[in-house]
Amino acid sequence: MIPYQLQGSPPVSRRKEDPMDGRRVPEQGRDPATSGHGQGLKTEPCFQRDPLLSSPGASLVSQLLSHTVVSRSLDPCTLFPSSRPVGLPQGYELGAPPAEGAQALALPRTRALAPVSGAGDRESLSDEHLRAKRARVESIIQGMSLPPTPQAPGTGVEGGVGQDREKGGEMSWEGRRKPRVPQPQRGAGVAGRGAPSGGSPHAAGCQQLKEQLCFLEQQLRWLQERFSQVCDPGDTAQPLGGAELAGKAGDRPGRDGAAAARRPHKAAPWGSSPGADGPEGTQEDEGMQEDTGGLPSVARVLSQALKHELAGVTSRVVDSVLTSVWPKAAGHLLQQHPGPGAAARGEHFPAGKCRKPLAKSSPVGALGSPPPEAASLPSGNSLDPHGSSFSPTALRNPHQAHGVGYTLGSAVPSAQEGRLLGQLLGYGHWGSPPAPQRCPPEAPDPHWGAPRLRPSAVRQQRCPLPLGPGEAEGDGAPFTPTHEALTPGHLKKAKLMFFFTRYPSSALLRSYFLDVQFSRCITSQLIKWFSNFREFYYIQVEKFARQALLEGVADAGALRVSRDSELFRALNTHYNKGNDFQVPGRFLEVASLTLREFFSAVRAGKDADPSWKKPIYKIISKLDSHIPEVFKAVGCSQELLRS
DNA sequence: CGCCCGCCTG
DNA sequence: CAGGCGGGCG
Numbered sequence: 001m002i003p004y005q006l007q008g009s010p011p012v013s014r015r016k017e018d019p020m021d022g023r024r025v026p027e028q029g030r031d032p033a034t035s036g037h038g039q040g041l042k043t044e045p046c047f048q049r050d051p052l053l054s055s056p057g058a059s060l061v062s063q064l065l066s067h068t069v070v071s072r073s074l075d076p077c078t079l080f081p082s083s084r085p086v087g088l089p090q091g092y093e094l095g096a097p098p099a100e101g102a103q104a105l106a107l108p109r110t111r112a113l114a115p116v117s118g119a120g121d122r123e124s125l126s127d128e129h130l131r132a133k134r135a136r137v138e139s140i141i142q143g144m145s146l147p148p149t150p151q152a153p154g155t156g157v158e159g160g161v162g163q164d165r166e167k168g169g170e171m172s173w174e175g176r177r178k179p180r181v182p183q184p185q186r187g188a189g190v191a192g193r194g195a196p197s198g199g200s201p202h203a204a205g206c207q208q209l210k211e212q213l214c215f216l217e218q219q220l221r222w223l224q225e226r227f228s229q230v231c232d233p234g235d236t237a238q239p240l241g242g243a244e245l246a247g248k249a250g251d252r253p254g255r256d257g258a259a260a261a262r263r264p265h266k267a268a269p270w271g272s273s274p275g276a277d278g279p280e281g282t283q284e285d286e287g288m289q290e291d292t293g294g295l296p297s298v299a300r301v302l303s304q305a306l307k308h309e310l311a312g313v314t315s316r317v318v319d320s321v322l323t324s325v326w327p328k329a330a331g332h333l334l335q336q337h338p339g340p341g342a343a344a345r346g347e348h349f350p351a352g353k354c355r356k357p358l359a360k361s362s363p364v365g366a367l368g369s370p371p372p373e374a375a376s377l378p379s380g381n382s383l384d385p386h387g388s389s390f391s392p393t394a395l396r397n398p399h400q401a402h403g404v405g406y407t408l409g410s411a412v413p414s415a416q417e418g419r420l421l422g423q424l425l426g427y428g429h430w431g432s433p434p435a436p437q438r439c440p441p442e443a444p445d446p447h448w449g450a451p452r453l454r455p456s457a458v459r460q461q462r463c464p465l466p467l468g469p470g471e472a473e474g475d476g477a478p479f480t481p482t483h484e485a486l487t488p489g490h491l492k493k494a495k496l497m498f499f500f501t502r503y504p505s506s507a508l509l510r511s512y513f514l515d516v517q518f519s520r521c522i523t524s525q526l527i528k529w530f531s532n533f534r535e536f537y538y539i540q541v542e543k544f545a546r547q548a549l550l551e552g553v554a555d556a557g558a559l560r561v562s563r564d565s566e567l568f569r570a571l572n573t574h575y576n577k578g579n580d581f582q583v584p585g586r587f588l589e590v591a592s593l594t595l596r597e598f599f600s601a602v603r604a605g606k607d608a609d610p611s612w613k614k615p616i617y618k619i620i621s622k623l624d625s626h627i628p629e630v631f632k633a634v635g636c637s638q639e640l641l642r643s
Numbered sequence: 644c645g646c647c648c649g650c651c652t653g
Numbered sequence: 654c655a656g657g658c659g660g661g662c663g
Contacts, residue, residue, distance in 0.1 A: 491654090506646085520646095525655085527647065532654060535649075617649085 215584075215628040222582035482517050486525055489637035490516065494526065495575040496640070497631055498533045499587045501624040512627060515634045533575065538598075538613070540570050541591065545598035556599045561591040590623045 483490070490513060497504065497512065509526045510518050544567040548559055561568050563583070571591065572583060597616045606612040630636070 503648095524647090528655070531648070538649095613649090 215630065218582055218584070226580075482515050484517050486513075486516065486522060487637060487641075489639075489641040490526075491529065492640045493631065493637045494529050495533065496581050497627055498530065498537075498575050499581075499583050500627040502530070502534055502537070502590075503621045503624055504530055508627075512631050513637070514632055515637060536574060537571060537591075538594070538617075540567060541594045542598045542602075542613075544570075545595050546602055548595075548599055549603055553599070556596040556603070559592065559595050559599055561588050561595055563588065567591065567595065584625070586625050590620065593623070594620055 493513075501508065504512075504527075506523050506527060509523065513526065516522060545559075553559060568583075568588065568591065572579065576583060594616065597619060601607060601612055601616060
């Protein structure tokens with residue numbers, strides 16, 4: 001009726017927001033060197049600016065070890081007793097074969113925790129092992145996340161850094177990103193940049209691993225958290241069906257209920273009032289309360305199983321990292337897997353103007369470059385939503401640390417890592433069989449990530465340790481064909497990706513949907529999807545912004561999107577139905593900013609201008625962050641459906 | 644001209 | 654979500 005006429009009527013045809021002039025603005029975020037297209041397009045070499053990477057391979061490891069400022073109670077020395085990073089005296093078997101290497105490192109830690117140095121009864125030490133391994137992963141991740149810090153293993157710097165991290169959540173969002181942004185190519189005089197920019201060979205791999213680890217850790221904790229919620233007797237009187245619960249926990253009152261319980265106030269729709277926040281803070285490591293004698297046997301079993309699996313996987317991840325980060329030690333083992341998988345998948349690119357095989361340009365890698373304009377963020381208080389057990393660094397880094405465009409070699413981290421990580425996340429099947437994989441055959445990987453995504457596995461109550469012969473690889477062909485059309489699984493994946501990127505370029509899409517036979521049609525569809533996602537997103541945000549305004553909110557800065565806010569729930573249920581994915585904190589920041597922008601704009605009456613949203617879109621378009629490589633996992637799309 | 648964005652409609 | 658449309662950009 002009216003609509004049509006309005007639409008056509010020239011006068012003030014509604015609000016004809018034109019696409020932002022910076023059309024390619026979105027690309028900006030992807031192009032580390034520039035914010036437009038100015039100079040460097042695919043300038044691979046230039047991006048290796050990450051401070052951490054700028055140090056020679058050897059010292060890289062040193063840093064990993066020396067920066068071991070573990071969260072509370074963990075003493076670096078405990079983790080790495082005699083192993084002195086820098087010199088690495090009697091070559092602490094860092095490069096030792098995977099499994100063993102891990103053990104070697106783990107033991108000391110274990111001993112520290114349990115004087116019962118008895119390496120015999122592993123069963124009873126499982127917990128310690130788990131913790132130890134987790135601690136190690138954390139420390140490594142944290143270490144990698146930390147600034148270059150001149151080779152000062154045990155200097156006081158550590159302490160300072162550590163504390164800083166503690167406050168990580170308080171640093172302003174822009175403050176965290178900004179630093180690296182302005183950095184031109186050739187290291188300016190920035191202090192931290194002192195380190196030479198050597199060891200670029202492993203740089204790429206390292207960066208990716210770092211990034212993936214961060215992401216991985218988040219997901220792991222997420223899993224654990226959810227797991228414990230499921231098993232927690234107190235968590236509503238849900239029948240201990242563990243498995244089934246897991247699947248629904250998300251939508252159902254189960255989780256939300258629990259959350260609500262923790263935060264009764266259920267603040268205003270637009271978010272919780274400042275100060276009154278500390279989301280997961282309370283139940284911190286609910287997972288830590290583990291073996292509480294209270295857990296029903298079934299739960300206990302599940303708990304144990306999960307712990308064991310976690311331990312194993314964690315251990316492997318660590319090995320993987322060490323191996324990649326410190327190839328020298330890894331001996332021949334290392335072999336810079338340029339990703340045969342990548343090559344193999346490259347063929348998926350149809351003719352036309354498809355980008356070159358991932359092998360080089362990797363628009364993806366170029367991604368994550370921190371938006372220069374991030375400064376525009378009015379966001380005063382940056383949040384780190386969950387000041388909980390999460391190591392702040394782990395949370396704040398995945399999106400900024402990756403910053404520099406690494407990725408020169410394989411855009412795909414190496415089928416191996418991809419696999420491991422992917423499986424950890426439950427994206428179990430892999431179409432990339434090639435992977436020269438070094439994963440120990442006995443690796444329980446195949447089952448990993450299953451706990452929640454594949455209830456059946458849990459239900460069977462497989463024996464804790466290794467793999468349950470039951471469904472070994474059995475289900476489904478390991479080969480994922482390249483789809484001609486987009487499937488529901490792809491849609492789901494796209495939605496999750498939206499949490500990282502609102503304005504993906506077609507190139508990026510192509511690089512993340514490797515199991516799809518791209519065509520103009522497919523590409524358009526994907527782009528359309530994101531367009532739709534955006535539409536929904538902006539509509540929601542605007543709605544809440546207006547609501548906040550009506551409710552008398554005065555300061556835009558008070559607006560915040562927390563995991564408890566209605567807005568978040570609205571968005572989450574649309575992009576993350578089932579709630580089986582931990583929404584990256586960064587998304588909350590972006591959403592918060594969007595909310596504030598809308599709020600301010602509306603309050604200022606700018607909405608009178610037909611294209612008042614344009615500026616906002618422009619801002620938001622610059623906030624895309626790098627999408628975890630895991631999403632490239634072939635089969636990921638399919639697996640997602642099952643969850 | 645193709646690509647993509649955003650809006651609107653179904 | 655998908656179509657269709659107008660529109661800006663390279």
